Amino acid sequence: MKRALFALLLLAGCASTPAPPGTQVVLERLQQGVVAGATTKAQLLAAFGPTKSVVFDSGYEAWVYQAPAGGGRFSEFVVLIDPAGIVAKTRMRAPALP
Secondary structure: OHHHHHHHHHHHHHOOOOOOOOOEOOHHHHHHHOOOOOOEHHHHHHHHOOOEEEEOOOOOEEEEEEEEEEOOEEEEEEEEEOOOOEEEEEEEEOOOOO
16 A cells, blocks of 8 residues: 555656646546545546556556646646545645746
8 A cells, every 4th residue: 555655646746747638627626526435436537537547556546637727737636546446545736836
């Protein structure tokens, strides 16, 4: 579990370029629509579409959605999905200062 969280933090730190179309979502919509322990992987796909992801040997997955933050910058909303396909944790990262 610690390896998955560490990798999640690394992924969040490295994801600075805009994601492919369809992965940019208003931050408030992400924060309200993704509930740890309840939201499923299928619900994420249906509500927000596919995005950048990393699958770990443990079965956990980290997905990164971007939210426009103005000035060509983006906030990142990182979702950790457990091997059963349920959101385990979320984390929001504010855009880097120019």
